[in-house]
Amino acid sequence: MPLVNGGKIADDGFVKLAVDTPLPEGGDILVPAERFIGEADALLKRAGKVGVIWPNNRDISELVPYLGKLAVVALVFPTFRDGRAYSQARLLRERYTYRGELRATGQVLRDQFVFMLRAGFDSFEVKKQADAEAFMQTAKRYSVFYQPTGDGRITALHRRMQLRHSEGVGT
Amino acid sequence: MYAYDEIDRTLVNERVLEFRDQVQRRLSGELTEDEFKMLRLQNGVYLQLHAYMFRVAIPYGTLASNQLRALAHVARKYDRGYGHFTTRQNIQFNWIKLSDLPDALADLAEVGIHAMQTSGNNMRNVTSDQWAGVAPGEIEDPRIWSELIRQHTTLHPEFSFLPRKFKIAITASDHDRAAIKVHDIGLKLIKNEKGETGFEVLVGGGLGRTPFIGKTIKHFVHGRDLLSYIEAILRVYNQYGRRDNIYKARIKILVHELGIEKFSREVEEEWQHIRNSSLQIDDEVIEDIRSRFIYPAYEKLPHMPDELRQAAADPDFEAWRKNSVAPHKVQGYSIVTISLKPIGAPPGDATAEQMDALADLADKYSFGEIRVGHEQNLALPHVAKRDLPALWKALDKLGLATPNVNLITDIIACPGLDYCSLANARSIPIAQELTRRFANHELANLIGRLHINISGCINACGHHHVGHIGILGVEKNGEEVYQITIGGRADENAALGNLIGPGVKFDEVADVVEDIVEAYLALRERPDELFMDTVKRLGVEPFKERVYATR
Numbered sequence: 001m002p003l004v005n006g007g008k009i010a011d012d013g014f015v016k017l018a019v020d021t022p023l024p025e026g027g028d029i030l031v032p033a034e035r036f037i038g039e040a041d042a043l044l045k046r047a048g049k050v051g052v053i054w055p056n057n058r059d060i061s062e063l064v065p066y067l068g069k070l071a072v073v074a075l076v077f078p079t080f081r082d083g084r085a086y087s088q089a090r091l092l093r094e095r096y097t098y099r100g101e102l103r104a105t106g107q108v109l110r111d112q113f114v115f116m117l118r119a120g121f122d123s124f125e126v127k128k129q130a131d132a133e134a135f136m137q138t139a140k141r142y143s144v145f146y147q148p149t150g151d152g153r154i155t156a157l158h159r160r161m162q163l164r165h166s167e168g169v170g171t
Numbered sequence: 172m173y174a175y176d177e178i179d180r181t182l183v184n185e186r187v188l189e190f191r192d193q194v195q196r197r198l199s200g201e202l203t204e205d206e207f208k209m210l211r212l213q214n215g216v217y218l219q220l221h222a223y224m225f226r227v228a229i230p231y232g233t234l235a236s237n238q239l240r241a242l243a244h245v246a247r248k249y250d251r252g253y254g255h256f257t258t259r260q261n262i263q264f265n266w267i268k269l270s271d272l273p274d275a276l277a278d279l280a281e282v283g284i285h286a287m288q289t290s291g292n293n294m295r296n297v298t299s300d301q302w303a304g305v306a307p308g309e310i311e312d313p314r315i316w317s318e319l320i321r322q323h324t325t326l327h328p329e330f331s332f333l334p335r336k337f338k339i340a341i342t343a344s345d346h347d348r349a350a351i352k353v354h355d356i357g358l359k360l361i362k363n364e365k366g367e368t369g370f371e372v373l374v375g376g377g378l379g380r381t382p383f384i385g386k387t388i389k390h391f392v393h394g395r396d397l398l399s400y401i402e403a404i405l406r407v408y409n410q411y412g413r414r415d416n417i418y419k420a421r422i423k424i425l426v427h428e429l430g431i432e433k434f435s436r437e438v439e440e441e442w443q444h445i446r447n448s449s450l451q452i453d454d455e456v457i458e459d460i461r462s463r464f465i466y467p468a469y470e471k472l473p474h475m476p477d478e479l480r481q482a483a484a485d486p487d488f489e490a491w492r493k494n495s496v497a498p499h500k501v502q503g504y505s506i507v508t509i510s511l512k513p514i515g516a517p518p519g520d521a522t523a524e525q526m527d528a529l530a531d532l533a534d535k536y537s538f539g540e541i542r543v544g545h546e547q548n549l550a551l552p553h554v555a556k557r558d559l560p561a562l563w564k565a566l567d568k569l570g571l572a573t574p575n576v577n578l579i580t581d582i583i584a585c586p587g588l589d590y591c592s593l594a595n596a597r598s599i600p601i602a603q604e605l606t607r608r609f610a611n612h613e614l615a616n617l618i619g620r621l622h623i624n625i626s627g628c629i630n631a632c633g634h635h636h637v638g639h640i641g642i643l644g645v646e647k648n649g650e651e652v653y654q655i656t657i658g659g660r661a662d663e664n665a666a667l668g669n670l671i672g673p674g675v676k677f678d679e680v681a682d683v684v685e686d687i688v689e690a691y692l693a694l695r696e697r698p699d700e701l702f703m704d705t706v707k708r709l710g711v712e713p714f715k716e717r718v719y720a721t722r
Binding site: 080081082083084086087088090095109111114115116118119130141142143144145146147148149155156157159160161164 | 181182414452
């Protein structure tokens with residue numbers, strides 16, 4: 001499954017651990033939520049970056065005490081049609097000001113890229129190679145956005161206000 | 172009507188390109204049918220019994236004449252020459268080819284029409300009063316706010332994959348023509364004591380297999396907070412709405428399971444976090460949207476022009492005028508409802524020729540504007556009274572002057588088993604038979620206002636729960652069986668109908684309805700006691716006794 005990070009297909013430096021996989025000495029790891037919450041102190045003390053895989057039905061605010069130390073939060077789309085992680089993503093970025101990597105995992109197709117970018121995701125485990133390759137092109141598909149989100153893109157309403165005011169200056 | 176600017180046009184065109192890519196990937200096999208299903212459903216494309224069905228949005232029921240012509244063009248070029256207006260201010264084309272869809276969308280995009288979110292588990296087309304902006308006594312035009320919500324809900328990055336579909340309706344009149352109490356969110360525009368615009372917000376209404384009347388979650392949300400409050404409701408729903416069972420996934424079930432108090436506390440808490448964010452709307456934004464609504468330059472006209480006085484001598488004209496013409500907020504003008512319920516025909520259908528001709532009539536008599544109502548009729552919202560006789564003659568030639576608006580033959584029905592893959596029973600033939608039974612205008616007039624709603628399955632697209640007489644088709648041992656309720660209504664006093672007795676067979680439905688009507692005529696206190704009022708006064712029992720005595 002190709003990873004798109006920073007807009008490009010990239011190597012995934014993180015190893016995913018199961019609940020019972022022995023902890024490797026070094027290296028970057030992605031840990032399931034319950035293991036992370038249970039062993040957070042030990043995990044964060046070791047050398048190597050730590051990320052967490054957070055299910056979409058668990059309260060994201062539980063992560064707040066750890067956000068400054070986490071390198072990755074991976075949210076899950078068990079199916080394309082299950083959109084709970086979009087809310088979790090926006091809460092992480094906009095309410096809890098999480099600045100690390102926010103990764104979309106699960107059934108990720110090119111058709112969600114724009115929504116995911118707008119919700120605050122910046123890395124993507126993409127299901128299909130062709131979709132990963134089409135990332136840049138797909139991400140630029142839209143130039144108009146009606147809703148304000150934490151991604152900072154200017155909304156249609158505000159662009160209209162700007163146009164209004166700039167027109168007003170000339171006349 | 173609202174005029175798209177370059178920004179709106181760009182977005183619609185970008186959506187067309189995206190959909191073209193999605194169709195291409197499906198046709199090339201790159202997308203599985205299961206993957207494509209979710210994508211096409213985001214854009215109004217269903218796979219029905221015989222073909223793909225394509226549903227196009229008519230936001231808050233307002234159409235310009237060139238838009239109606241574009242719909243006629245799609246019906247003619249890509250379909251079989253007609254379209255079907257639905258109960259949610261959409262139009263459906265039943266016979267479209269998948270490979271033609273991107274072109275049909277591109278043609279519609281040229282006039283600012285789209286199919287975004289007319290199906291799928293997202294925020295659907297925002298609906299409103301079809302008389303918005305022209306109804307006497309209206310507080311203010313709710314379409315300004317409808318348009319604001321339309322924009323905000325379009326391709327929403329957080330709420331495009333909700334547990335289930337989500338419908339918002341809005342009204343600004345005391346008499347609710349938008350059925351806001353049976354929507355996921357219902358908005359009633361009101362003013363506070365300072366004269367500021369805001370909304371009473373209802374939540375959790377809906378029909379389907381578990382019908383609920385919406386409950387008030389907040390008595391007054393200031394206009395500037397409307398988007399943040401809606402966003403708070405959606406965020407709670409997106410996270411906690413059930414996803415394990417499609418039949419329990421609507422917000423009404425969440426509201427019911429949590430209780431309105433707990434649900435509203437959750438929403439309130441979320442809202443406090445976001446109400447002072449960039450979701451707050453200032454007056455300038457509202458004024459900007461308002462400025463792109465084009466209002467007619469009305470003339471100063473007499474209340475009772477000679478043309479109307481003379482035409483009153485014609486009983487056919489008078490019959491039509493009495494039920495199709497409603498008062499307008501401007502003196503000398505009327506709102507004209509156009510019945511899409513001719514005797515013996517499927518409710519809500521219009522041919523391409525009728526749509527084109529109606530667009531011409533709108534240009535001539537209604538400042539180029541047409542409205543679509545949830546009753547599956549159309550309306551011309553600004554007709555000078557002096558033009559009514561000429562308009563009537565023209566409509567009559569087109570088969571669009573059936574004088575049955577709000578009468579028993581003005582039936583709301585879903586497409587049913589004739590088209591729909593979800594249906595268990597036929598709806599349209601029941602409607603057709605009923606219109607024939609009550610074809611006599613004097614009889615229909617004697618009965619007075621009476622709404623019949625027919626659904627061909629439990630999903631209730633024909634809103635049978637809120638029909639004065641509701642008919643629900645189900646399947647029992649391989650046979651179509653119809654359950655009949657009375658006493659439902661969809662207006663400001665919304666109520667769910669009560670079952671009148673055991674289900675009946677297809678052939679018996681019209682007889683039972685006739686018996687119900689006969690019982691009503693015998694039971695009513697006065698000729699002007701409406702069916703609804705008699706049912707309210709007496710309850711179901713006396714009807715049940717009379718209808719089932721001989722069965």
